[in-house]
Amino acid sequence: MSRWEPNARGRLADAALELYRERGYEQTTVAEIAKRAGLTERTFFRHYADKREVLFSGAGELQELFVRAVADAPESAAPIDALARGLDAVSETFAGRRAYARARHAVITANAELRERELIKLASLSAALADTLRRRGVTEPAAGLAAEAGVAVFRIGFERWLADDGERDMTESVREALSAFRAVAAGE
Incomplete structure (x- = not known):
């Protein structure tokens, strides 16, 4: 096995997603992921705690980016405007990643355990x-209300972006969802 080739973490993530889509999350083992990536199980566990975390490893960085953008908004910004800055920052990280995001989302929505993990991730983001x-x-x-609304806007914008034909970027989808939320909150 070629353990010393570059980007072991990325290769493991790609191999896992391929296998999850081909065989299903439950039927895929860590050994199969490592083999597909041309690595060992030991290398897998150096990068990921378990096969579930392959799909959620970027959650901390995403949360940190969102929180930092909200914290750095001008002091005079209304809560929803501070959240809008965070939404823009997070949305930009998805540029060029629609195919991966669609595949990941399909795997997650097909499995109750992974859907639960996704909800925990979103709850953690809301609390932060x-x-x-x-x-x-x-x-x-x-x-609390603004944070929950921000997460809801993110989730709905993300899902609309995944369903889009590829013409709009995620920032546009999230901004559209935010505009719809603002209209609802204003009683329009």
Whole structure:
């Protein structure tokens, strides 16, 4: 096995996603993922705690980016405007990644355990955003409501972007979802 080839982490992620799509998440083993990537199981476990984490390894970085963008918004920004900055920052990271995002999403939606993990990730993101808004001086329940709304806008914009024919980028889909939320909140 060619353990010393570059980008072992990326090769493992690609191999896992291919196998999950071909055989299903439950039927795929770590040994098969490692073999497909031309690596050992030991190398797999150096990069990922388990086969589920291959699909969620970027969640921490995504959350950090979102939180940092909200925290860095001008002090005068309304909570929803601070969240809009975070939504833009996160959306930009998906540029050129629609095919991967679609494949990942299909694997997750086909498995209850993975759907649950996705919901936990979104709840963690909401809690981190609410904490950030509170540090910006937003009181409750506004901080919690705004954070939950931000996550909902992200999720809906993401799903619309996945369903799109490829013409619009994710930033456009998320901004459209945010505009729709603003209209609903304004009673329009």
